[in-house]
Amino acid sequence: MAGFDDLASERSKAQFDVEEMKVIWAGSRHTLEVSDRISRLVANDPVFRKDTRTMLSRKDLFKNTLRKAAHAWKRIIELRLSEEEAAELRFYVDEPAFMDLHWGMFIPTIKGQGTEEQQQKWLPLAYKMKIIGCYAQTELGHGSNVQGLETTATFDPQTDEFIIHSPTLTSSKWWPGGLGKVSTHAVVYGRLIIDSKDYGVNGFIVQLRSLDDHLPLPGITIGDIGMKFGSGAYNTMDNGVLRFDHVRIPRDQMLMRVSQVTREGKLVQSNVPWQLVYGTMVYVRQKIVSDASCALSRAVCIATRYSAVRRQFGLQSNGIETQVIDYKTQQSRLFPLLASAYAFRFVGEWLKWLYMDVNQRLQASDFSTLPEAHACTAGLKSLTTSATADGIEECRKLCGGHGYLCSSGLPELFAVYIPACTYEGDNIVLLLQVARFLIKTVSQLGSGKEPVGTTVYMGRVEQLMQCHCAVQKGFLELSADLVQAAVAHCQLIVVSKFIEKLQQDIPGKGVKGQLEALCNIYALFILHKHLGDFLSTGCITPKQASLANAQLRSLYSQVRPNAIALVDAFNYTDHYLSSVLGRYDGNVYPKLYEEAWKDPLNDSVVPDGYQEYIQPILKQQLRNARL
Ligand SMILES: CCCCCCC/C=C/C(=O)SCCNC(=O)CCNC(=O)[C@H](O)C(C)(C)COP(=O)(O)OP(=O)(O)OC[C@H]1O[C@@H](n2cnc3c(N)ncnc32)[C@H](O)[C@@H]1OP(=O)(O)O
Ligand SMILES: Cc1cc2nc3c(=O)[nH]c(=O)nc-3n(C[C@H](O)[C@H](O)[C@H](O)COP(=O)(O)OP(=O)(O)OC[C@H]3O[C@@H](n4cnc5c(N)ncnc54)[C@H](O)[C@@H]3O)c2cc1C
Numbered sequence: 001m002a003g004f005d006d007l008a009s010e011r012s013k014a015q016f017d018v019e020e021m022k023v024i025w026a027g028s029r030h031t032l033e034v035s036d037r038i039s040r041l042v043a044n045d046p047v048f049r050k051d052t053r054t055m056l057s058r059k060d061l062f063k064n065t066l067r068k069a070a071h072a073w074k075r076i077i078e079l080r081l082s083e084e085e086a087a088e089l090r091f092y093v094d095e096p097a098f099m100d101l102h103w104g105m106f107i108p109t110i111k112g113q114g115t116e117e118q119q120q121k122w123l124p125l126a127y128k129m130k131i132i133g134c135y136a137q138t139e140l141g142h143g144s145n146v147q148g149l150e151t152t153a154t155f156d157p158q159t160d161e162f163i164i165h166s167p168t169l170t171s172s173k174w175w176p177g178g179l180g181k182v183s184t185h186a187v188v189y190g191r192l193i194i195d196s197k198d199y200g201v202n203g204f205i206v207q208l209r210s211l212d213d214h215l216p217l218p219g220i221t222i223g224d225i226g227m228k229f230g231s232g233a234y235n236t237m238d239n240g241v242l243r244f245d246h247v248r249i250p251r252d253q254m255l256m257r258v259s260q261v262t263r264e265g266k267l268v269q270s271n272v273p274w275q276l277v278y279g280t281m282v283y284v285r286q287k288i289v290s291d292a293s294c295a296l297s298r299a300v301c302i303a304t305r306y307s308a309v310r311r312q313f314g315l316q317s318n319g320i321e322t323q324v325i326d327y328k329t330q331q332s333r334l335f336p337l338l339a340s341a342y343a344f345r346f347v348g349e350w351l352k353w354l355y356m357d358v359n360q361r362l363q364a365s366d367f368s369t370l371p372e373a374h375a376c377t378a379g380l381k382s383l384t385t386s387a388t389a390d391g392i393e394e395c396r397k398l399c400g401g402h403g404y405l406c407s408s409g410l411p412e413l414f415a416v417y418i419p420a421c422t423y424e425g426d427n428i429v430l431l432l433q434v435a436r437f438l439i440k441t442v443s444q445l446g447s448g449k450e451p452v453g454t455t456v457y458m459g460r461v462e463q464l465m466q467c468h469c470a471v472q473k474g475f476l477e478l479s480a481d482l483v484q485a486a487v488a489h490c491q492l493i494v495v496s497k498f499i500e501k502l503q504q505d506i507p508g509k510g511v512k513g514q515l516e517a518l519c520n521i522y523a524l525f526i527l528h529k530h531l532g533d534f535l536s537t538g539c540i541t542p543k544q545a546s547l548a549n550a551q552l553r554s555l556y557s558q559v560r561p562n563a564i565a566l567v568d569a570f571n572y573t574d575h576y577l578s579s580v581l582g583r584y585d586g587n588v589y590p591k592l593y594e595e596a597w598k599d600p601l602n603d604s605v606v607p608d609g610y611q612e613y614i615q616p617i618l619k620q621q622l623r624n625a626r627l
Contacts, residue, residue, distance in 0.1 A: 003309045003586030006323065007564060010308050014565030020508025021569035024515070025342075027349060036571060038081075038088040043575030047071045048093055050578055053232040054406045055600060062181070065097050065236040072099070073129060091294075092576055096237040096416060098132060098178030104287065105280055106133030109187045112279040113203055113255040122205060131211070134178035135280065136186040136242060141170025144429045146201055146278070151190035151244065153204050153254070157265045160251045164190060164206055166243040175423075179240030180224030184209045186242070187255065189277075194265050202277060203255040206247065219247040230415025231406070273367050275374070284424050285377035286355045290348035292384035295417050296391050297341035301567040302409055302582030303334060303395035308564055309586045310400070325563060331556040334398055336525040337391045338559070338566060339518040344384045346501040347494045351380055372453050375437035379490040382427040382434075385420040392417055399581055407595040409579030428483060435482035438489055439475065454493050484533075495523045514566065517558050524552045 026032035042048050048068060056064060072093050076086045090099055110122050110133075125131045142148040150171035153162045166172055173179065179186060188206045192199040209216055216222045221243040228234045254261060258276050260268045307325035314322030324330050358373040396403040396410040403410050421427045441455045451458045475482070498519040506512040527534060527548055534540045540548070559566070574583055580591045601607065607614075 003583075003588045005586075006309050007305060007584075007586035010561075010564035011568070013561040015562055016510030016514045016565065017508035018565045018569055020511050021514070021566070022571050024506065024508075024511060025345060025569050025571070032571065034085055035088050035092075038085055039092045039571075039573045039576055041075075042089060042092040043573040045071075045075070048575070050094065050575075051598075053095075053236075054412060056232070058227060058235055061232060061236055062238065065095055066182075068093055068095060069097050069099050092573075094576060094578075096177070096234050098134065098182040098238065100237075101134045101176070101178040102126070102129070102132050102183075105135035105284060106183075106185070106187060108283050109135060109203060109255070109280045110205070112283065113187075113257050113276065115256050115260075118205075118252070118255065131185045131207075132178070132183050133185040133187065133205075134176045134183040134240075136173045136176040136179060136206075137189040138173065138175045139170060140172045140174040140241075141168070143175070144426055146189070149189055149191065149201050151188065152193050153188075153190040153202065154193040155195075155251070155261055155265050156248070159248070160263060161248045162204060162251060162254060164188060164204065164244045164247045164249060166245070171243075173240070173242035174225060175239050176242070177237045177239050179208075179222065179242055180238030181240070182238055183240075184211055184214075188242075188244075192254070192259075192261070192267070194261065194267060199259075199267055200274075202259070204249060205253040205255065206244075206249055208242070217247070219245040221245070229418070230412065232412050233415035234419060271365060272362065273370060275370065276362075278374075281424060282358075282374055282377050283355065285381040285430075286348075286351045288420060288424055289344065289351050289377070289380045289384050292388040292420070293341055293344035293348050295413065295420075296337065296344060296388040297567070297570045298572060298577060299392040299395035299410060299413055300334070300337050300341050301570055301572055302577060302579045303398040303403075304338065304563050304567045305583070305586060306399050306402070306408075306581040306588065307334060309581075309588050325560070328553070328556070330398065331560065332552075333394060335521055335556050335559050335563070337394060338563065339521040339525065340387055340391060341570075342515065342518045343494050343498050343522045344388070347380060347384070347497045350497045350500070351376060369453070371437060371440075372455070375434050376454060376493065378425060378430040379434035379486055380493065381424060382421075382430040383487060383490040383494070385417075386427050389414070389418045389421050402581055402592065405580075405592075405595075407580045407592065409577060409582065412578075431483045431486040432479060434486035434489060435479070436475075438485060439482075454489070454496075457492070488530075488533075491526050495519075495526070498522060514559075514562055517555050518566075521552065521555050521559065524548050524555070528552060 023029050023032050026035055048071070053061065053064075072089055075081075076089060079085075081089060087103070090103070107123065107126050110119060110126065114122065122131075126133060137146065137149070139149055139151065141150065150166075150168055151173070152165050152167060154165070155161075156163055173186075173188065176183075176186065185205060185207050187203045189201050189203050192202045207217060208220055208222060221241075223241050224238050225241050228237075228239070251261060251263070258270060258272055258274055260270070262268060304325070307330055308323050310324045311321035312324055316322065325334070354369075354373055354376060358369050361367070361369055392410065392414045396408070396414065399408055399410065402408055406412060425433075438455070438458075441451050441458055445451070445458065450456075502512065502515055502519060506515065527540070527545075531545055535542065535545060568584075577583075580595055581588055583591065596602070
């Protein structure tokens with residue numbers, strides 16, 4: 001049988017220890033054990049099936065998501081899963097839902113922006129899911145411009161309360177996930193007003209729905225914002241709209257780690273920088289970078305396995321056609337994506353470390369690395385999500401016509417993934433933040449302040465001093481070029497972190513060699529993609545450019561026999577991949593054929609509507625009626 005034999009034979013060609021590579025991909029032996037066990041637990045539970053998702057109506061889809069979320073929570077309690085195991089379980093359930101915002105944004109916001117007392121009061125309720133929360137920042141009129149938010153939180157000294165109000169249509173909260181139909185509470189971002197004075201945007205915990213009957217509390221209008229891109233996909237999420245009509249909350253529900261409002265209505269600033277009000281975004285952007293490697297590796301796994309099964313043209317002496325993975329053009333599109341998946345994995349690992357380091361420093365009142373953490377999370381979120389979204393679409397094309405079928409898993413993966421380029425900060429807006437950080441760093445070069453961390457290379461580049469003067473005159477005018485500079489800076493981080501990874505102790509036969517090949521492919525592919533910039537700035541000569549190209553081709557040949565094993569190292573179950581084309585056993589054609597018959601259109605041989613719309617055409621009744 002074609003597919004079985006092909007993948008088995010590919011696996012026998014691998015020149016490295018796949019089990020050790022699985023450990024490298026997972027991050028540690030322990031993480032591999034947890035993710036392997038939990039992914040199988042999810043795959044073997046019929047409640048977590050996802051094969052009908054793209055065919056359900058919105059209401060059925062949403063109810064099914066609620067059912068899965070409730071079942072996931074039940075299993076977490078029954079099996080007494082640790083926080084790490086529970087997070088893995090939610091990940092492998094693989095369906096965007098209110099739980100993501102509750103655990104991924106609501107709880108981290110209270111942890112990061114609440115005082116000790118506020119954490120003691122709210123976190124136990126949230127951990128036990130006695131309340132369900134979301135993150136309500138974006139409004140109809142403003143998303144990127146957080147300081148432009150219009151929702152007001154006015155202090156009333158008479159009653160010791162804040163009055164939360166939506167003064168205009170554009171101040172309606174719009175987009176928060178989990179808000180539309182599920183959340184009982186939200187962290188709402190609004191303008192703090194005391195005695196008619198505007199003190200800027202702060203976070204407030206607001207109860208939205210009754211804990212008895214789930215109805216909105218008085219003064220609150222709430223609902224879902226409607227269908228989004230794609231079938232199934234992100235429509236499992238109740239992104240919501242929310243308006244307040246003078247809703248009162250107690251004073252102690254303003255998150256007060258950054259600034260406090262006293263009983264007398266005085267604003268007291270603590271010693272932490274005001275930017276910590278934006279802290280949850282730094283945390284989530286860091287998380288999104290790790291998730292990018294998951295989404296990209298998933299698409300690459302599907303496209304690589306299918307490319308080894310699919311044969312077109314080039315009849316060989318044994319009478320069979322050529323596997324499409326053997327075409328150099330296929331390799332030059334696929335292998336850089338394979339390398340990117342590994343590169344994003346390692347830069348994600350590093351970013352997680354950076355985030356933990358910043359957090360520890362913040363606890364010790366050292367705020368010096370916050371600007372760099374902001375720039376790195378913003379820039380890498382932008383770079384990795386844009387490359388992943390483009391990469392998933394490229395994988396669809398690499399699978400030819402069958403890639404367009406929902407059963408390939410790629411259309412839904414694409415539809416679920418692409419909003420990552422917009423949420424948690426539009427990717428261009430985030431790159432402009434990186435550009436601003438770079439300009440600031442350059443402007444300090446002459447002052448004796450040595451650049452540190454990811455900008456340390458700047459101290460070695462003479463021309464940057466002159467560059468600074470030109471940019472200071474026209475940031476907006478030059479912003480398109482500055483965005484390119486920000487991308488280049490982020491690419492440098494990705495490549496450096498891959499190289500640093502290779503400097504660690506990497507056990508397992510041939511594992512290090514494969515990673516070196518992938519690292520070189522990533523770096524040379526980026527060079528190839530931006531060849532014009534490298535040549536025009538004199539960074540490389542045309543001779544070096546052609547040598548780099550030749551080297552890239554030779555690396556593709558080196559990776560070719562290991563390609564299937566390199567995607568096996570992701571250790572994905574067929575359930576997680578949800579792709580007929582990416583099946584572990586390679587049994588593609590019989591399963592594609594079988595899947596087609598499951599479509600509701602095939603429930604009847606003659607379609608509904610035949611008598612009203614097809615028969616009249618065939619019997620020429622419509623034409624006769626016209627004559
Ligand atoms: C795992 C969970 C599941 C994932 C599901 C995801 C669901 C999606 C959720 C969401 O989308 S929530 C909403 C997210 N919204 C955004 O990301 C909005 C994007 N906009 C911003 O982040 C910003 O406000 C902005 C673009 C940075 C604003 O730019 P502006 O120039 O107006 O800045 P200021 O507000 O004046 O601040 C300037 C000052 O602050 C520094 N800074 C900005 N952001 C941060 C930050 N996050 N952390 C630390 N510091 C920050 C910035 O560098 C400036 O510093 P200085 O130059 O003045 O020193
Ligand atoms: C699926 C999804 C889930 C979401 N979940 C949440 C949630 O849970 N909670 C929440 O609060 N929000 C959520 N959001 C909202 C999200 O954070 C915002 O949509 C995002 O931050 C982008 O802001 P915007 O919509 O205002 O885009 P805009 O800023 O209006 O962007 C429109 C265009 O303008 C450009 N642009 C904007 N400003 C500039 C500038 N200064 N310079 C150059 N170009 C610029 C952008 O690049 C873009 O091309 C979600 C959004 C989506 C799509």
